[in-house]
Amino acid sequence: MTARLFVGSLLSFLVLVFAPMMAHAETNWVEFPDKSNVAIDKEWTITFNTPISPDAVNNQNIYLKSVSGKLNPELTLSNDGKRITVQPPDDGYKPGGYYALYVTQEVTSQLGKKMEKGYKQMFQIDPNAEVPGGGSGSEPGEEDTTEEPEEKTVLSTGTVTADILNVREKPTASSDKVGALSRGDSVKIYDFEDYWAEIEYNGKTAYVHKTYMKLRKEGGTAVEGQRIVVDAGHGDHDPGAQYGGAIEKEINLDVAQRVAERLKKLGATPILTRDNDRFLTLDGRVKYAKDVNADLFISIHANAAYKGAKGAEVFYSAEKLSNVEESRVLATKIQNHLVDDVGMYDRGVKSERFYVIHHNTLPSVLVELGFVTNDGDRAKLQSNYYRDLFSKAITDGIVDYFEEPVK
Ligand SMILES: [Zn+2]
Missing domain, CATH: 2.60.40.1220 (Immunoglobulin-like)
Known part of the structure; x- marks a missing residue:
């Protein structure tokens, strides 16, 4: 360290x-x-x-x-x-x-x-350090001649989530390609430079883009050190869905803040796109996730329709260019907890080209917690107790996702 x-x-x-x-x-x-x-x-x-x-x-x-x-x-x-x-x-x-x-x-x-x-x-x-190889115990004339290999600290292990991941000589996209890894390959990571992970390839230092790898911190839990963007939908002059006193932008922000708190306690690095009532463009949210070198993107929303429509659903984009399977797994894990632990009606996991998840290279999902237009859902969305349960379900889903091996 x-x-x-x-x-x-x-x-x-x-x-x-x-x-x-x-x-x-x-x-x-x-x-x-x-x-x-x-x-x-x-x-x-x-x-x-x-x-x-x-x-x-x-x-x-x-x-x-x-x-x-x-x-x-x-x-x-x-x-x-x-x-x-x-x-x-x-x-x-x-x-x-x-x-x-x-x-x-x-x-x-x-x-x-x-x-x-x-x-x-x-x-x-270190004042308590022992002198290496020294001390009274060593026999005179006995010399350790074994060459120790150069020791580098492993920060994380990365498992490739893209079909093909280029290995580059330097940490830039324009640098020479020295090889490629394929989905499921695992590599040791010695350093990070922005989005670039330093690895060893054929005995030499090389770099891969960390967006296309599922990372696991050395000696840590699956979620430790993960940079997770928690995006509270809407804000300011864009309130989102509104019904019966429930305002979506407020629900989203409160649940997002609770998710961030929980993630922090687990040793992750949550990053909120907004932590107050302000307006952000959709493109601004996507760019922000990129700027902060995030590993994951979760957008939190609440729904509105006719009175009878109810339940939770989680969206991913099956048509985006990267991390589709990762997004689908993440969506499934979160949906399972919303249904099993919060008792939401199961509307399922669906693919939609919503801007913030479709134009996002990271594993990305959009969570619709429930419907403000449904009496039962709205009561939950307005309740302190249930907002906490929603945040726990999302967090547990994130942990499940990171614990799931790449297939
Ligand atoms: Zn919304």
Whole structure:
């Protein structure tokens, strides 16, 4: 976790800082917050937005400092030139020791650009750490010569939901295709850059678009870390369905907020398109889901028709271009809970080309909770108790969806 933070923040800074050669040689430092309890065998990884000149990878430009002075750790540059790994110093880190990792602005890109500022990360090694391979127990002369493979932290596993998913050399759609995965293939993910997931392909770092994968956080529950857009339908001058004092936009918002609260408690990242009474265009809602790098999209609505029409129904678009099966599974899971747990009349799961779900690349559904025009449904839609049940049904359906393996 600490390592990721460092890499992440450095990356976001470095994306901006390669500038034409600076006249001043003096280094200004960007200081990162201290990290504590760092592993004694910690290898720092420094990620750059552009390939680094191999000549610049030396202990003049990148080094460690301890209380006793400068240390010259071994540095390795990745094949793509964008990552530098910093090994522990020759004598190893000391338990509880204070260190700083320095990256000076003399680190130049392959295009000859320098950084605007240097970077400095202070850290303390875990005071309770055991010295690796050391201690009194080891036999003299016994040396461990086994080469440890480069260890990368797996963040998530992704299972492909598209028939064919292109694997690219770099995290952009225009980058060279190095291969392809097919539906049901599972890959380990080492990092995320916006919508791009970093994987290993034929022993090399490569990227796939995360929209076409069902993700599962390493060591977490199925729903943990999922970015779920909860879209309360209508708003402001667009009230939606209205009958007998029930106003759809208000019901949608209340239930959406309750869903968001429940998802948060489960460790997911709910993202509301609106958390107050304001107007959003349909296209704005779809674009928003894209902008926030979401994994799932749920739009919440209530229905209106003649008095006798009643019940819940969940829509997906069978004609959209991606994640159709995922959308259908999600719709089915939510509908099951609305019927079984809230006692709504079962109108079924249906396909419709509603804008927010049809024009959405993510797994997307539109939930119609019930009819404001039906007395029984309206009583539920207006009740605090039932709104909570509705939100639980939707949340349980989302959890079921994430737990369902890709078929
Ligand atoms: Zn509506």
